[in-house]
Amino acid sequence: MPSDNISTGLGFIIYHGLVEAALAKGIFTSRDLANKRVLVVGGLGIHGNMSLDEPTLPMAKDYFNSQGVSALDVLPEYFQEPEGGDSLTEFLQGREPYHHIIFIEGLEKAPQPLKAILHLQELLPVGGKILLLARSPKAESGRLMARAAYDLWRFTAEDIAAVFSPPRFHHLLGICDNDGCVTAHIFQRMLPGNEIPADTKLFSAPHNAYLTPTEAASLTHDYFGDYRELDKIGCAEHTDKCSLSHNYLRKYEFFLQKFKYDTFNLLELGIFNGSSLRMWRRYFPKAFIYGVDIEPRCGAYGKDGITVLIRDLSKEENLKELAALKATVIIDDASHIWSHQLKALSILFPTLPSGGVYILEDLETSLDPTFYRQYGDIPLGAYDFCARIMKVAASKLPEETLDEYSDTIWQIGQQVELAAVMQDSVVFIKK
Numbered sequence: 001m002p003s004d005n006i007s008t009g010l011g012f013i014i015y016h017g018l019v020e021a022a023l024a025k026g027i028f029t030s031r032d033l034a035n036k037r038v039l040v041v042g043g044l045g046i047h048g049n050m051s052l053d054e055p056t057l058p059m060a061k062d063y064f065n066s067q068g069v070s071a072l073d074v075l076p077e078y079f080q081e082p083e084g085g086d087s088l089t090e091f092l093q094g095r096e097p098y099h100h101i102i103f104i105e106g107l108e109k110a111p112q113p114l115k116a117i118l119h120l121q122e123l124l125p126v127g128g129k130i131l132l133l134a135r136s137p138k139a140e141s142g143r144l145m146a147r148a149a150y151d152l153w154r155f156t157a158e159d160i161a162a163v164f165s166p167p168r169f170h171h172l173l174g175i176c177d178n179d180g181c182v183t184a185h186i187f188q189r190m191l192p193g194n195e196i197p198a199d200t201k202l203f204s205a206p207h208n209a210y211l212t213p214t215e216a217a218s219l220t221h222d223y224f225g226d227y228r229e230l231d232k233i234g235c236a237e238h239t240d241k242c243s244l245s246h247n248y249l250r251k252y253e254f255f256l257q258k259f260k261y262d263t264f265n266l267l268e269l270g271i272f273n274g275s276s277l278r279m280w281r282r283y284f285p286k287a288f289i290y291g292v293d294i295e296p297r298c299g300a301y302g303k304d305g306i307t308v309l310i311r312d313l314s315k316e317e318n319l320k321e322l323a324a325l326k327a328t329v330i331i332d333d334a335s336h337i338w339s340h341q342l343k344a345l346s347i348l349f350p351t352l353p354s355g356g357v358y359i360l361e362d363l364e365t366s367l368d369p370t371f372y373r374q375y376g377d378i379p380l381g382a383y384d385f386c387a388r389i390m391k392v393a394a395s396k397l398p399e400e401t402l403d404e405y406s407d408t409i410w411q412i413g414q415q416v417e418l419a420a421v422m423q424d425s426v427v428f429i430k431k
Helices: 010-024 061-066 087-092 113-123 146-150 157-163 213-219 229-237 249-259 275-283 296-301 316-323 338-351 382-395 406-415
Strands: 037-041 071-075 100-103 129-135 169-176 182-189 202-204 209-211 265-269 288-293 306-310 329-332 357-361 416-422 425-430
Touching (some): 010 169, 157 169, 157 182, 249 357, 249 416, 275 288, 275 306, 296 306, 316 338, 338 357, 338 406, 382 406, 382 425, 406 416
Parallel strands (some): 100 129, 265 288, 265 329
Antiparallel strands (some): 169 182, 357 425, 416 425
16 A cells, blocks of 8 residues: 555654654643643544654654653544534543644544544633644655545645634744645634634645635535545545545446345455455445465454455465355455566456455555555556456457457456556456
8 A cells, every 4th residue: 555644754854853853842741741742633544554653753652751741642634524413522522622733634624624633722721832744736646655545625824824823822933844735733722712713724635726616616626525434434444545645436336236235245355454345344234255365474363254365466376265255255455566466457347246345555666666666576567457447348349459468458358347556546347
């Protein structure tokens, strides 16, 4: 699942810089933290390789504990639901108030960002501090900013300062990267009360203009907007397939909802932290869920109706073993190495039943081979392999130029009923 996250992208770099500057000024030291409750929101859980246990993270768990905090709670992702609720409100139920907030990520994808900001302000007591990161209008989706592709909002330093304005808030510190793509700030509450004018305009990324949330909503017509259940579960389980990252799931649900209450086998290649297996388990209550990974540690996710197989997917005999499952839905989110992707598609797609669905994720490893050079172990990348299959499916003609892949492409292409391409992913439906 190669993509940026706070630990590899600009966000992490800026977070590092802001924290170092803050500590140099005595901010978030024991003077602020001793016997205080701290809440961390966003950016720390979705990829599983960034947590407060990470020793390279400034102000990690050990640091907070060394400064004498009375509590340190983490909400891995902030997201708002179409019905009006949000993950923060649910998280806070039954918890005592917090003194300080570190908000890493989440405003960019909130349909109602002003509501989110007001909520954060309401949580902050007089004297409390908030550290806030946000992507700016200069941020572009790409190698280091993949999560920015589906942002709804972006924030300049001026935008942030306008909603955390004096006299209620005092701006203690702010930095940005050299290109101005990420802005980070620390504010302290000086007076009680919260007020953000309803006509406040922010930068709407899809429309490239300053709009109120109401104006932006009136201009946005999401074709897949009615398909939200799978994405809601995905956000809750912190899979990077959800709208907070790759944004696959509403499109996937468009194709997969017909199986929701069926009894069938679902096979996912690649387990990582088990989040998507848990998502599939919750969405398909009657399905048999199988996950495959080379890492023995992933065996721990084989519970609650999920079967985990530890297999090396580069080996043809293991793929043939999986073929015997005769899965109706197959998702390849494994190594993203070209030869592995081609081999899995070639062996497993023919085993699908009529109407079965094969999803091949993270095609960026073949779309940007210069950057992802470690994945390109054969001459043909997964995207080009899929494109050739789609051409056969559309034309019903064999390829004119033949090579070692042509027979397989011809065989699969004849069996494809429909192919759909989205950012970094392709969906094949079998005749």
